[in-house]
Amino acid sequence: MPSIQSLTLTYDALNEDRTFSEGDTLTGKVTLALLKKITVKSFFVKAKGDAHVCWTVYSGDGSFTYSSHRRYFKLKQFFVPEGSKDTVIPRGTHVYKFSIKLPSVSMPTSFKGTYGEIVYMLEAKLSRSWRFDRSVEQEINFVSKSFPNLQSLMSRQVGSTKKEMGPFSKGQVKMDAIIDRRAYAPGETVVIVAKINNASSSDMTPKFSLTQNVVYRANSNTKHESNVIQKLCGNFIKSKTQKEVRCVMKIPCKQMQTIHNCEIISVEYYLKAYLDISFAFDPEVVFPLVIIPRDLAPGSQSGVSVGLYPAEVSQGPSNSDFPPSAVAMGYPASPHSGGYRYPGAQQYSAPAPVYSDSQPAYAGPPTYSAQATHMSRGYNNPAPQQPSPYGSPFSSSSSSSVLHPPPTAPTFHPPPSAPAIHPYPSAPPTFNMSPAAPPYSLLPSAPMMNTDFLSQTDEAPPSYSLLFLSSADENSDAK
Template identity: 30%
Template sequence: MVLGKVRALAIYFDTLNEHNLPAYSGGDLVSGRVVVEVTGDVRVKSLDITARGVAKVRWTESRNAGANTAYTQNYTEEVEYLHHCDTLIGEDRDADCPEEGLTVLHPGLHEFAFSFNLPQMALATSFEGKHGSVKYWVKAELHRPWLLPVKAKKEFIVFEHIDINTPLLLAPQAGTKEKTLCCWFCASGPISLSAKIERKGYTPGESIQIFAEVENCSSRVVVPKAALYQTQTFYAKGKGKEIQQLVSNLRGDPLPQGKSQSWEGKMLKIPPVSPSILDCPIIKVEYVLMVYVDIPGGLNLSLSLPLVIGTIPLYASASRTSSISSNCSTMSWLGLSDPPEAPPSYSDLAISESHRRDCLRGCDRHDSGGEDPASVLTYITEFRYLPPPLYSEVDPYPAPVEECGSSDVRRPDTCPSR
């Protein structure tokens, strides 16, 4: 028998997202197919798949130990989130050659389905950083007698969902700072900065509305700015390594001495970035909005407003509520302490009770007389602006009654006809 060759070994996932990528969350079912293409009869011992998810941190530091010596310290840490193994072809599945314990694949394409569930736990979101990563993958190995195994590996994405519709992430973030510039014995006036954003949680693609007030009483020309930073923190062997990256920024107008500047909802767009990673013990991904005043020749005056980048966007109702509450709080924050004028009460309307009764009697007369309906429109229009009737347990307009006998007093509709 002429033995064939393995032309291709590939892995395909059944479920793809809108970007044509395999993306899942904790507890989801991951399913797919391992496709083997052979050119002739191929004897196979086993076809195994392994699914793994690992968060790994690694960096190296060099230290001087003396005049001519140095040593290198490696920092490595690993956390495993997923480990699943399965055998798609093996001795227990052998049907063609039980005497040899092998399975023969005939020329053509062969598909073998696989499936497994992700753990019902908080999984770390897939991430690739400078000193560490979080990766999930499926690996297939085709074992043949007396030959090296054929391997294929394909990664899939895992999102640990963060819902920004929680009260904590819908809460506004605000702060105020002031700084006085000094040069030897000469001190200039203070520079003050106040900043506020609508909420703490956002999703990629949204824009952050920044409300800020900057007052420059110093002798220098300053520039208000804002920047969104991503901070990656890696932990290994009790030590941390931090990397900060600029994600997005904006710039205000230069502010001369004695001038002030207000940002009435200046927009800073969030580009496509990785969601926050808060629950992984060895990798953290956090975000902060820095609103600051750039001071030439001095240290900047800055405010740090922490953010959380989530995966579940803001609901429409939550957006409206957040907008209303933000507008109300923004009015007070910007110094508009006077509340809006309340609507007038019914007691303030200059319409007396006697006027009401006249209107009602007028309507009754027109109804009974069968006059032109257009003339009644005057009373209807006037009645439209009248206050509601006063509440009373005693009917102020009792129905008329008539006597039906010397001692009988009944309602008209119950009086017998004579």
């Protein structure tokens, strides 16, 4: 009659997908049911992670087998210490709880392929003297979250290709393609926009495909495996025409994520946009994609831009001589409309106008203060000053996307009896978007001749003797 009735192992799930990642803690219990007491040599639970590859190459001289192995961790928790001789476990059901913390270092995601696998296991093992070992194990699903350059993977990608047609056709064909970023989670949608200029004499069809490439490595040798996950076909493009094609491709919800941190197994993804041309090599643009866990997707992170052509992310490498089409991006097609902007570039606008009647009509020289200069993407965006109502000839309109109209013609007033003197304002006047010129005060004119000009002097009037000579003087002159 056997002594052990059953040995079971269960672990606690941390999420609905029952996945674990770097630094997580495995908790659970091992249940041992005995029909009679036993003497145990050792009893423990073990967690381990291993990667293994193996393939055979056949040739005329025989066959060669290539294999390689990597171990990432091996952790044990003992219920009965190893080396025990007389540890007796009585009859009945016994429950042993365990808690094992996984290493926090970068480790690859669980994977099973044709020529290799990455497996993480939990195993409970009971050893007795002169008896076969009794063990039970369960595989755990490990998902790596080690993506150190995740922010850089949110940059958009732009590619271009050009092909001169061969002897069966004339002219050339050019294609520019763009996608909004590089990293996607399973279940997300990739939007590809392609601008095609078919200046040849051949008809062609745009096509798009998502491919998985797996590379196995052992003893400086490699084994490649390629799988096409999805393939879509666009509308027919006739000769001597231009067309923009938009393709929407969804990443399968169960798709394996990218593996980049394993020495012997790597899993990569490529999105290819190409033109199917009869009797010619197909021009293509290839974009590398990175499949990441769902909780690392941009939608689950704060402060990360999502959607096609985000405005704040840096641009990816581009081999295209032309910017992406405005129609495909949803912006006005004409750059003269004032609202057109390229993806990835910031817009700068003038500050909102502030109208105030509290300032005097004539403003003295404004008080200048130091400007704080903000640099963003190589564009200088100085803090706006408040110019005088007449406007400043040194204000630059190139740093703003809003054009300011010229001021209206000045209004002239009748000359006042005396010029009005206004004190300088204590603060510079507020900024008006299209200020009307303040009223001009003309220079005072000369005094009006409404009184005798002799009354305007302080000297006494001339005496009578000076104005009319006496008769004695006249006689003396006559002699």
